[in-house]
Amino acid sequence: MPFDLMDRPRDFGPFGGRFVPETLMAPLIELEEAFEDAWGNASFRLSFTSLLADYSGRPTPLTLARRLSDASGLAAVYLKREDLGHTGSHKINNAIGQALLAKRMGKTRIIAETGAGQHGVASATVCALLGLDCTVYMGHVDMARQAPNVARMRLLGARIEPASAGQGTLKEAVNEALRDWAARPSDTYYLLGSALGPRPYPAMVRTFQSVIGEEARRQFLAAEGRLPEAAVACVGGGSNAIGLFSAFLHDREVKLVGVEAGGEGPEPGRHAARFSGGSPGVLHGTFSYLLQDAEGQVLSTSSVAAGLDYPAVGPEHSHLFRSGRATYTSVQDDSALTAFRRLSALEGIIPALESAHAVAWVMEHGAATFGRDARVLVNLSGRGDKDMGNVGG
Amino acid sequence: MSRLLSALTSGHALMPYLTASDPSSDSFLDAALGAIDGGAAALEVGIPFSDPVADGPVIQQAHQRALAAGGGVAATLELVRSLRAASGVPLVLFTYLNPLIAYGMEPFAADALAAGADGVLVLDLPPEEEPGWFEFLAGRGLDPILLDSPNTSAQRFGRVARLARGFVYVVSRAGITGTHAGASEGLELRLARLRSLCPLPMAVGFGVRTHRDVAAIWKDAECAVVGSALVDALAACPLTERRETARRFVAGLLRCQNGSDVSKEMTP
Numbered sequence: 001m002p003f004d005l006m007d008r009p010r011d012f013g014p015f016g017g018r019f020v021p022e023t024l025m026a027p028l029i030e031l032e033e034a035f036e037d038a039w040g041n042a043s044f045r046l047s048f049t050s051l052l053a054d055y056s057g058r059p060t061p062l063t064l065a066r067r068l069s070d071a072s073g074l075a076a077v078y079l080k081r082e083d084l085g086h087t088g089s090h091k092i093n094n095a096i097g098q099a100l101l102a103k104r105m106g107k108t109r110i111i112a113e114t115g116a117g118q119h120g121v122a123s124a125t126v127c128a129l130l131g132l133d134c135t136v137y138m139g140h141v142d143m144a145r146q147a148p149n150v151a152r153m154r155l156l157g158a159r160i161e162p163a164s165a166g167q168g169t170l171k172e173a174v175n176e177a178l179r180d181w182a183a184r185p186s187d188t189y190y191l192l193g194s195a196l197g198p199r200p201y202p203a204m205v206r207t208f209q210s211v212i213g214e215e216a217r218r219q220f221l222a223a224e225g226r227l228p229e230a231a232v233a234c235v236g237g238g239s240n241a242i243g244l245f246s247a248f249l250h251d252r253e254v255k256l257v258g259v260e261a262g263g264e265g266p267e268p269g270r271h272a273a274r275f276s277g278g279s280p281g282v283l284h285g286t287f288s289y290l291l292q293d294a295e296g297q298v299l300s301t302s303s304v305a306a307g308l309d310y311p312a313v314g315p316e317h318s319h320l321f322r323s324g325r326a327t328y329t330s331v332q333d334d335s336a337l338t339a340f341r342r343l344s345a346l347e348g349i350i351p352a353l354e355s356a357h358a359v360a361w362v363m364e365h366g367a368a369t370f371g372r373d374a375r376v377l378v379n380l381s382g383r384g385d386k387d388m389g390n391v392g393g
Numbered sequence: 394m395s396r397l398l399s400a401l402t403s404g405h406a407l408m409p410y411l412t413a414s415d416p417s418s419d420s421f422l423d424a425a426l427g428a429i430d431g432g433a434a435a436l437e438v439g440i441p442f443s444d445p446v447a448d449g450p451v452i453q454q455a456h457q458r459a460l461a462a463g464g465g466v467a468a469t470l471e472l473v474r475s476l477r478a479a480s481g482v483p484l485v486l487f488t489y490l491n492p493l494i495a496y497g498m499e500p501f502a503a504d505a506l507a508a509g510a511d512g513v514l515v516l517d518l519p520p521e522e523e524p525g526w527f528e529f530l531a532g533r534g535l536d537p538i539l540l541d542s543p544n545t546s547a548q549r550f551g552r553v554a555r556l557a558r559g560f561v562y563v564v565s566r567a568g569i570t571g572t573h574a575g576a577s578e579g580l581e582l583r584l585a586r587l588r589s590l591c592p593l594p595m596a597v598g599f600g601v602r603t604h605r606d607v608a609a610i611w612k613d614a615e616c617a618v619v620g621s622a623l624v625d626a627l628a629a630c631p632l633t634e635r636r637e638t639a640r641r642f643v644a645g646l647l648r649c650q651n652g653s654d655v656s657k658e659m660t661p
Binding site: 001002003004005007008017018019020021022023025026027165166171175178179182183184185186280281282283284285290292294295296297298 | 441442443444446447449453457460465466467490491492493494495496497498499516517518519521522524525526529540541542543544545546549564567568569
């Protein structure tokens with residue numbers, strides 16, 4: 001069809017781009033140039049890697065989960081322990097990188113969106129460290145279900161702005177952050193938390209998160225003398241997954257599996273499985289897979305994991321999906337909750353409900369998909385303390 | 394010369410914005426016809442979208458009411474057809490990109506033209522990203538409307554000026570619709586700069602509430618755009634009074650056309 005957006009090359013195959021109101025074009029161009037300049041600068045890179053090591057505690061370990069391996073019927077399941085980084089999730093990697101960039105650009109005010117609160121906590125943390133003013137947009141439903149993170153952000157000195165339109169989750173928080181940025185582009189830096197949104201965010205966030213995959217690949221080789229059969233991660237916007245996958249893209253023998261939120265079931269509005277229930281469209285500045293109705297209105301979503309409860313997916317994942325380099329699947333809420341309990345009981349590791357989706361898929365489908373001799377790498381993107389109020393004992 | 398261009402070129406023009414199907418098809422038509430009765434030079438018709446990120450709370454709520462009433466691309470084109478049957482006033486479709494992708498970019502152009510639309514403004518389709526569609530529209534006689542915002546560089550505006558037809562939408566301040574009152578400083582210089590690069594009429598929007606705002610814009614630009622203030626006034630009035638409310642509101646903003654009572658604030 002003429003003018004089909006699929007026909008034009010963008011950042012990741014046909015996906016990505018910069019579909020934003022005119023007011024945001026200049027700040028995005030400024031950001032892209034600033035990031036390229038910073039990433040090519042040795043002292044910026046040193047500041048970044050130093051904070052990752054000395055402040056956040058990298059490298060994070062790779063843990064062989066022996067009892068989980070047995071329970072999954074696999075030779076080995078290794079967990080990349082992003083839950084052990086400072087603030088308890090991989091979000092700190094990107095927050096450190098972008099906050100350093102904001103400081104370098106002379107911005108004084110940081111805004112961020114958050115779903116599960118992990119990115120909000122990471123942003124508030126780094127803003128405290130660097131002396132930056134911090135405002136976090138969060139859906140009112142997410143504020144209620146991730147209350148411990150709201151308290152943490154406030155303690156860290158951030159202002160929380162509830163996003164109460166629509167269904168009051170991550171999508172609405174991004175809407176409000178974009179509106180804020182459009183109103184104050186000169187002094188404000190939008191610290192977007194996932195590998196989505198307009199260029200340069202998807203590639204920039206991947207760059208800051210690629211430390212996950214680089215470490216995991218090296219650690220896996222050291223432990224096993226070979227690469228894993230598969231690398232598995234949950235996919236909301238997709239930053240922990242792209243951070244893991246990025247190190248294995250050229251290792252064709254390593255299968256890449258992204259696990260989306262199957263929510264309550266496959267009916268429209270009850271899940272956040274973009275690749276099985278969505279189609280390419282534009283939301284929040286990027287062309288990517290999107291849950292939408294026939295008229296192009298964005299559908300509501302549902303997931304027990306606030307961090308996966310979002311109708312679009314990072315554009316690089318859409319490209320990996322279309323090219324077949326990665327496969328995407330989903331598990332429903334009940335499976336994720338079971339994995340949350342099982343991993344806690346088997347390994348003494350309480351996973352974030354988001355990460356529990358990846359664990360659940362490996363426990364249920366790993367052996368059948370890769371064989372009982374397979375050695376599988378799972379990104380444990382965050383810890384589950386924040387979820388105790390919902391899940392109970 | 395396009396209908397839009399001829400309607401705006403002479404200046405002292407007012408272009409009200411309304412979201413299609415807000416809060417129902419009939420009520421939208423009442424308000425639109427009232428705005429035309431009141432002296433609107435052209436109308437902006439918003440296509441409802443679930444996530445209007447360039448809009449403030451007033452127009453966000455209008456989109457929600459419109460979606461609840463079954464609004465969307467198809468319903469909007471039907472309303473444009475009805476308006477065109479009743480009036481020759483130029484109509485500009487004001488939309489986000491995703492509903493057009495779902496409808497199909499080429500079918501949308503054909504159907505919008507057939508319905509009687511005169512121009513299309515896609516809020517989140519900057520010239521760098523558009524797939525040759527603006528030239529296609531212009532070739533068919535549908536004016537692609539592009540924007541200039543306070544932080545648009547001269548280099549980027551050059552591209553805007555090459556692609557734009559009908560008029561240039563000048564965003565008076567950074568931000569979303571409906572949040573700032575009053576004209577912005579520096580507008581005179583900015584418009585002078587834009588005019589040196591582009592011969593089209595200029596329509597200035599964002600934050601227009603009173604006839605004082607309109608008069609200030611008319612000093613430097615052909616057209617003022619009013620959106621949130623009108624949508625707000627209509628949301629507060631009974632459904633049976635919408636046509637008259639819109640007529641009075643628009644006529645009130647236009648009263649300063651002869652410069653007689655520019656200083657008097659209008660209270661809708």
